Amino acid sequence: MYFSAKDKGEMMSMIYNWPAEKVDMIVVTDGSRILGLGDLGVQGIGIPIGKLDVYVAAAGINPQKVLPIMLDVGTNNEELLEDKLYLGLRQPRLEGEEYLAVVDEFMEAVHARWPKAIVQFEDFQMKWAFETLQRYRSRFCMFNDDVQGTAGVALAGLLGAVRAQGRPLADFTKQKIVVVGAGSAGIGVLNMAKHAMLRMPGTHKIGELGEGHNQFWVLDKDGLITKSRKDLDPAVARFARGYGPEEVEDLHEGASLVEVVKKVKPHVLLGLSGVGGIFNEEVLKAMKESDSPCPAIFAMSNPTTKAECTPEDVFKHVGENAVFASGSPFSNVTLSNGRKGYANQANNMYLFPGIGLGALLSGARHISDGMLHAAAECLASYITDDAIRKGILFPSISSIRHITARVGAAVARAAVDEDLAEGCPDLDPRDLRSMSESDTVDYVARKMWYPVYSPLVNDK
Secondary structure (H helix, E strand, C coil): CEEEHHHCCCHHHHHHHCCCCCCCEEEEECCCCECCCECCHHHHHHHHHHHHHHHHHHHCCCHHHEEEEEEECCCCCHHHHCCCCCCCCCCCCCCHHHHHHHHHHHHHHHHHHCCCCEEEECCCCHHHHHHHHHHHCCCCCEEEHHHHHHHHHHHHHHHHHHHHCCCCHHHHHHCCEEEECCCHHHHHHHHHHHHHHHHCCCHHHCCCCCCCCCCEEEEECCEECECCCCCCCHHHHCCCECCCCCCCCCCCCCCCHHHHHHHHCCCEEEECCCCCCCCCHHHHHHHCCCCCCCCEEEECCCCHHHCCCCHHHHHHHCCCCCEEEECCCCCCEECCCCCEECEEECCHHHCHHHHHHHHHHHCECCCCHHHHHHHHHHHHHHCCHHHHHCCCCCCCHHHHHHHHHHHHHHHHHHHHHCCCECCECCECHHHHHHCCHHHHHHHHHHCCCCCCCCCCCCCC
16 A cells, blocks of 8 residues: 555545455555665565565465555655656655654554554664654554664674674673664664663673673764764764773774774674675774684675675685674685585564564564564574584574564563563463463464465365
């Protein structure tokens, strides 16, 4: 469905034009930040369709109960505005209260008709990604995949990297992480990683591990972000480097990536910049001097042309003991000793289907940080120690339904633990609470839709 800014005041009646009586899953975009491609206006509708395809394939959501949505609030893409064949509104994007009024009306309309539907926000530009998430997350059962889904997958990879370095998970609080990219995905990863550090067993006893504890060095197009930067975005400010004793000497505002890597010697280099090849030979050779015996390099931007580096670059310049993961698909690399260098794909597909399915089956009122952490920790624990030692951080996509069942069960149990679960027609939340972990996984798996059709002709 397409909802235009011109439809304001009519969305409540329009929502009833959708022919399906029940909708379980909605993915909505305004087309303002499609992958690394930017503002595509209404031509971004392929993203909600594609994400819902994944819900059907990975989470077993009935395809008759999904709804892709485009909110057309205009476009700032001059090429589209001048294109005679462009189908969207030919006007600049709405801003401020005008924009929020359109999204407000849409959310109220959806909730009025399908109060139990899960709404996933997808590919909104950074300012609206955070604004809408904070505006709606406690009122509706919704989440933002770019902020929270990407963050969850990245967190699972970061926890896996700690294991790959031969360290206990509790040492995650000691990891030095350089993050390149301060957009919605980058800040989402930082927020979730920070929360995960604070949730680590025993951290409540560590006095210094509070809000001021900062294991992150964040860079954007202007270099290292410090507290001396003017007009600092509030979402980024809590991760800006300061002036305390834990600061690295001679690292100044705007320091280059190479400078930061050489001086910090991070355990992890995480890219969410959308700048292809930014992890060049000089940067990767600097990572070879990491304080970790197994430095982790995550090139999370996609599509492939936007990836910060390739696995070949990493294993060549950092060393064959490095751990690599990316947001785009790459082939594994054959190393000099004949073993594989794994090109792990940190795909949101591992996580968001389980988040949506777990929230749906538990009847969650909203999707909490605890539910998201449970999803990430479940994914991180899915990989065996033997696989981790080989450098494998993420499972095979061929196991996606089993992964989704496990993640969905973890999300549902977290919803119950936080008293957010209201159950669904065939299961009371008290019954869900009484289930064992394996019984919950079995229940989630049984609720998945499979493409098995009744025969048109019965064999005699």
